[in-house]
Amino acid sequence: MNLEIYYFSGTGNSLAVARDIAEKMGGDLISIPSVMDKKSITTDADVIGIVFPVYYLGTVNIPLVVQRFVMKLDGISTKYIFAVCTFGGGAGSTLAILDEMIKARGGRLASGFGVQMPQNAFRKPFENKTKLYSNWKEKKLDFICEHVKAKDGWFDTDGLFIGLVVAIIERMMKVGFLNRSSLRSMKKTARLQEDSDFTLDEVIRFMDRSYSTDENCTGCGTCSKVCQVRNIEIVDNKPAWQHHCENCLACIKWCPQSAIHGYGKLPGGYHHPDVDILDMLRES
Template identity: 30%
Template structure:
């Protein structure tokens, strides 16, 4: 069985999972989504194709959506997807399944792995303790073993994607679970003034290194978010900044969401690992 896995990761959770899955499937190839989508057409000859990525706004992240539009899946016959998340409902597997069905294929297996939340603008965000991280890692490693067995046997399996809901009103939940993915894919990349730096910025350039696109460029020793480049909303710049100098500004509430909050990058991931996503 030949296996290719496409991965996208902002702060290392999904990279950790992808790396562990690579170890589990001997000879598997790991391809960064951000590199794959540089081509107009993404062709794979592997028998089994996997996708590993974080949940963003209840759905798949922007680059994975682009990948699904470009992927030629005709030579492969088993597909699985693994979403890492902080814990909300996840509504993105149907997008992958729909794209595959257009080519006469389907998403055979889908998995959810709960990991540390990397979104400091949410009130639920808290920097995880060592014990929390250890517990999450143990669960993740167990889940990776389950994924290995299911994928190797090529069985059909779909994890429950339910998570926390937003309110006790079913109607409101129904509405929000559709509105949030819509905002993630159509509104957020268009937002121009989202990130900003405060006076703690030392000009070290870490943010430019870890940004998986060309969105962030250093100019006069300061990061500048390029207006004509889409942001993938991965929050790598925010979470890896060693001075916590990158902040998110809320246009709605007209205040910073993040100045008082900590940051979360996965404990084992290196800046080099993240930089490799765009430069192999």
């Protein structure tokens, strides 16, 4: 099997998952942002994996850069493509949405998996981290590798309770009520007028307008180096966000001084324990 695993990750959960699969199955690990300068993405691999975090369930679900990556895939009609999304609460229709995107490029998502990881966008530290990490290593990793090896058509679904809650949320989003109110609050974070007609994608890119540094910022530039989409320039020894943000939170979470704030005053500090700053720097 000739395997390539493409991934996007802000705080290392998806990178850890992608790397574990690549190591176990003997595949190449490729960061999605690192290939985004290509006009079209083609590969000799017969098996392609796509690993990414779920963002904004019921709205975009899939990080914008991952969506753009899929839209650049060419020559995939005969490939076995699988995806793994990492999430804090549930994956909802993320894999189905990805399948539609891949179909638009002439391929199809053959199998899809969800891996629960600590929710990196919550203010409160996640209490159950150890269990999630061991679930991944001891149960899910082998499960995914077996299915991919067999090239079968497995699709994970959220459990009954979470599945029901997520389905209700996604339904309310579709109907419009929640969608309108979450777009309103995202615009507020992005410091845009509530009645402005920016698209959801544009609002997400502008949400870095809420990011700032405090007096602990030393101008070390780590934020710029961990930003996978090169959205941060260092100007006068301070980060300047360039408004094509993915909201992956890498700058906030990897800042060695915890000096970056924004996105609902999230604390810095969280990252997957198997991923260190060098893994992030190397990939950016």
